[in-house]
Amino acid sequence: MEEKIHIDWLTVILYIIIVIFGAMNIYSANSSVENAFLFDFSREYGKQFIWIGISAAIVFLILLTDFKFFNFSSYGIYAIVIGMLMVLLATGSFERGAQAWFRIGSFKLQPSEFAKYATALALAKFLGGFDVKFEGKKNILICFGIIFLPMALTLLQNDTGSALVFASFILVLYREGLSGWWLILGVYLALIFVLTILLPSLYIIGTLLILAVGFIYFFRKQKQLIVLGIVVFAASSFFILSLDFVFAKLLQPHQQQRILVTLNQDVDQYYTKKAKEFSIFKVEKKHVDKKNASKRDYSYNVRQSKISIGAGRWWGNGFNNGTQTKAKLVPEQHTDFIFCTIGEEYGFVGSTAFLLVYLLMIGRIFYLAERQKNIFSRVFGYSTGSIIFFHFFINIGMALGVLPVIGIPLPFMSYGGSSLISFSMLLFTFLKLDANRVNEISRLY
Amino acid sequence: MEKSGRLYVFIGVLVLVGVIFTVRLFFLQIVDTSNYYKAQSYGSNEIVIHPSRGTIVDRNGKLMVFNDAIYDLMVVPEKAKNFDKAYLCRELGIDTAEFNKRLKKASRYNIKEPAVIYKSLSKELYTRMQEILYQFPAFYIETKIDRRYNINGAAHLLGYMGEVSEKQLKEDKYYRPGDIKGISGIEKAYEIYLRGKKGRKVVLVDKFSKQQGSFAGGKFDSLPIPGQNIVSAIDMDLQQFGEELLKNKIGSIVAIEPATGEVLAIVNSPNYDPNLLVGQQRDKNFNSLLLDPRKPLFNRALKSPYPPGSTFKTVQALIGLNEGVLHSYTKYPCRGGYHMGSITVGCHPHASPLELERSIAQSCNAYYCNVYRSIIDNPKYSSVQDGYTQWTKYLNSFSLGMKTGIDLPEESKGIVKQSQYFEKIFGKNWRSSNVISLSIGQGEVGLTPLQMANVSATIANRGFYYTPHVVRSIGDNNFVPAEFKVKHRTMVAPEFFDTVVAGMAKVTQPGGTAWRCSIEGIDICGKTGTAQNPHGDHHSLFIAFAPRDNPKIAICVVVENGGAGAAYAAPIACLMIERYLATDKTQPSKKPDMLKRMLEANLAGAAIYQLPGKDPAPAAGTKDTTAKKKPAPAALPVKKK
């Protein structure tokens, strides 16, 4: 390699800060009060140092690799990961009810984590292809196909959280030309969905009717908009009325549970309330008891998480001093609920500082992505930023009790080898591509 | 690229999410403090370490009250969910209904606060619980302190401990449900000194209630501070001797050291064994004591006002002397009593006329009717009402009709009526003849044994008293509350006391009403009293102090239905004085017959069944034989069924 590595040091520094801070929090959440040997490899915080070491090695390898390798082998990597997911689905090695693992010695590999990396590569490769644009039915269908294949395979493994992450590629497609209306539609439908659970359906339809009449009256001279108003209203009403059915029939009990808990709804009350409106809920009565059994767990997680964060107040209890953390009251605190430790031990000041650092890193990734000269790098950059952002948004929203409990890790922070390694690969592959962009420029002049 | 502007949409979304999360964090961490307080109770378990309670020793350093550890099974009601109730109940040996009742009671105050669910586990149960409690995270064992007594008596004085009430829980945050505190006697009055300060150990617990070690390196832990030991003014030997003497009688004895106001003994009969009100049996025994018709829980010495009878004559003489209406040479005749219109106050046969000293020694009623009338009918007051009011002020200066301020709870102020009281009965212009019985301590006057003993101490001191107190000093530094050292002077000038003292000295000399009780070698100054009792035999009263100069002990003895003062109260008082002044307590009494007679007398059965009669009490000997045939009431409530 002749070229100097023009790596974006700001991102690297932010990355290092977050990884070290993450390890500190895992240590805090996982060590008991008495034994506190930092490199106790039988404990998670000890193992996390191993993962950090492995990640560092992989990062080093990536930086040494010729940038063309990623473009060249992206479909290959994609194929391998899809193959792994299929093998997993066939053999079925499930743990924690959801995630599927490959066992390599004593280490467990979680292919769904690497599936995001592979999908990002494949999508970048496709869109970066000569004269390919995100236009035309065929291209759009191929893009969605690339995304849906691993998503569906993950979903079939019952790993809803990880599958949902693939939705973050919508953001990438938006950057590549997908109409913003699709995003607005998505937000609109999500809003309607939440309102339908909170309020009786007829209230929402009534409100929408008033809005639609007002809209049509306001644009009464423009026929197209009148039609639009009617169509949107009709479709919304259908959506609302079908939602209850979808919710009751198509979602699994634990998924209904998580959603209801997030919206502060009591499951029993919800069903009695809804049963008055629609007869289909009466049939479900049988399921209610089963749901109740698991209800405590979800509401418990969220409540403990809130208590833990709330305990931090302005300045927090200080490193390794969180009572809630130390008492291990929040389930999965070293993995999915790692933010609780930050909330409790570093308080409002520390938590917001952390959010700032994290969002700064994500923003920097998007900024770097935008400045790419070739589409492959840009799409891969936006994928990197979107995936990390999606994880960040869902994970912290969940810890703060504003989003449903969806078990996905906080990148670079949560305990877990597959997660840390795959996100590090994602980030540094992009940084390698970005560094190459600078080389390209220097070659030009 | 025309889509490059969309970067700003991405950045905008990041900013928006950042703002939403920050606002949410602000709400959770700063605005909503409930999470913070919940955290205090969830993550850590506070283990209370109960301090040892202060011990109580008598004035000679003899241990009276000490501690023993008891083990209570505690529950945190909030966490008591999803456990094998049937299994736990089986191990505890209680049925589920009872268990539920207790759990409900424990939840009543605050479901987060630990409360007792099973008091004083037995040794076996304690061991068993330690083996199985890991399965019941909401339950744990707390070591507490319970009282043990070295003395089978002084129960009213020492007081008992009991579970803290809900009202007290709200008033004093120191206590938690199931804690025990002093409910009466010294235990209550000196609770804040005796209880010490609880220590605490904050341990981290995980969600399985498994301890994860000390919280924050023990930063919030504190060691218990033991309660302060108390030196009581009580003489344990004298106290127990008094209890022996009052056995099978109803009454009380109060003995005070005049020079200090220290209470040497407070004896009540009937009383109870303080050992009954400890541990597991406390509630059961307390209830049977409460229901006992003999009222063993009632502290007569402090709460029961008796007509002082002739003992009151000492006070009347002092007031008369100070008012200038009576002199040591004043003589009044007595012709079988005092006659005034239709009213006659009878008197026993004696030489007449008598001067002041002999009027006390022989206890002439007529003499004091004259004295009392001269006090309240004194022309220097515009009316008898004003004269009476002035008289009550004198009484108040002896702390009669007022609380003495003794350092024990629940003291009665006795009965001294305001002049308005008589207006309601006799009309606005009532006359001294209407209240003539007050001159000999009958009628509308009532003094507690403590007040009478204090009068005796005041006379012994020739005109002042210290607030009676049962505690001598508190703690290792021998702290003495300042109010114990305040000298209270009566309205009677000191020079008038000598005549009355001289009269009281003659009481135990030949010709005096209690001459039979005299004890060789001790100058006992006393005054007998016989209080009329509408419900039965007269009450036998005696106040005394000894020696005449530099008195060491002042005493009041009341024996209900004991007849004349000289029959029971005076002998008991003299024996008490002899016992107290004796340097060698093993030396036999100089009055062995009198001692035997007093110890064997049984008036308790008679007191309840005997009908009221006019006749003075028959000779003690005859009465004893009749009384002894009746079954004595059960002494221990526990044995009652």
Ligand SMILES: [Zn+2]
């Ligand atoms: Zn007479």
